Amino acid sequence: MKEVLKVIDLKKSYGKNEVLKGVSFNINENEIKVIIGPSGGGKSTLLYCINFLTRPDSGKIFLDNIELTSPDTNLPKMREKIGFVFQHFNLFMHLNAYNNVLMGLVRVKKMKINEAKEIVENSLNLVGIDKKLWNLFPAQLSGGQQQRVAIARAIAMNPRIILFDEPTSALDVELIGEVLKAIKNLALKGMTMLLVTHEIEFAKDVANEIIFLDNGVILDKGSPEEMIINPKNERIKKFLGIISKEKENV
């Protein structure tokens, strides 16, 4: 199997606070890995470091065997190949749903607007954004719709991998399902993905491997069965217990 992403001994500190203390893992083509773990454990920082939205202190990152951490890397060129879906959607406020997806194709891939048309439409269709929403601005869309447009914006660039940073945590409960469904659709298409989420049931459903990140280190990783159904590690057991209690309260 072809290796898409490899992370070796990644470290990052904010002042005296060491957020990542040497994290290593890799993802092969068509694989889906889910990172779980308590808040403040470094999950988001890890994703932000992978495409250099946050600069890591040390360690190596490879995308398709090209080193991103080397000083002469063309960062915009590499970021183009790494999709990113944010917790707070971060759509471009001055552009409607359609043009949000179009932006990267025209400005980064330098396509003509009519060349890009098919890609934009396919991307929006894939995440279930109906044609009548295409002309609406982000502020006119629900959170779930905004997040699905953000996913369409990422997939339109035809990335090698998409990173999801808690894509449903900013959503009302009744909107979570539609976003997870869109991500599931991508999974069925064979998209390589790295997902940070608190949706344990969903993780169990789509993940090839689950990584438990706590306090800046990978505490354990394994198949959903090993990690969620029969966890051995006490920390993970405790964490899953907390999560399921929170669910009951909702």
Place this chain on the structure above:
Amino acid sequence: MKIFDLTVFSNISAIKYILNGTFNTIFLTLTGIGIGFICGSLLTFGEVYLPSPFNFIFRIFGEILRGIPLTVLFLILYLGFNLGTLTSAIVGLGIRSAAYQSQIFRSSLEAIPQGQLLAALSIGLKKSEIFLHILLPQAIKIMIPSWSNEFITLLKDTSIAFVLGITEIMTRAELISRAIGRYFEIYIFIAAIYFIMVRGSNYVLNLIYEKNKIPGLGERR
């Protein structure tokens, strides 16, 4: 003697003389806002994008211009720098407006949620492209209401060029009223002219605002 003598307005040549001052007022307004726009953009760029201590120098410059009365600025330029009356008026109005416009530009840039910049980086846009295609179009739309206020303030402040003797509406009104010995009627008359110009500009700028308005943009959550 009447309190408000309408016969004053039968002096056609005097009224015409004042009305012709409108052109000078409009000229001062447009050159002032234009110079202010260009210099204001430079000030903003310096303040926001230059490393310290250079950004600090730009900020101090703006603070000083906002901190002194326009009359004093005019007289410094005219008597201190020995600029001509018209040049002093144009430069004075221009650089003072620059100081205010730069604040408008800066706060509009800062009103754009930062997450969009990360999103733009994540799809592979370069920093210059982000400024051009993400920041600038939003900042322009966000700033229209405050920029309209600045335009109207400047329009009214052209009357202060009176201290330099520029023959705009205010100076002409002063000359005429002294010549015919009636002040109340003439100043009410030019007040009406200013009011009409202000309302007219406001109307046009508001149309531009409504036409370019985008839901949710510039509204603070």
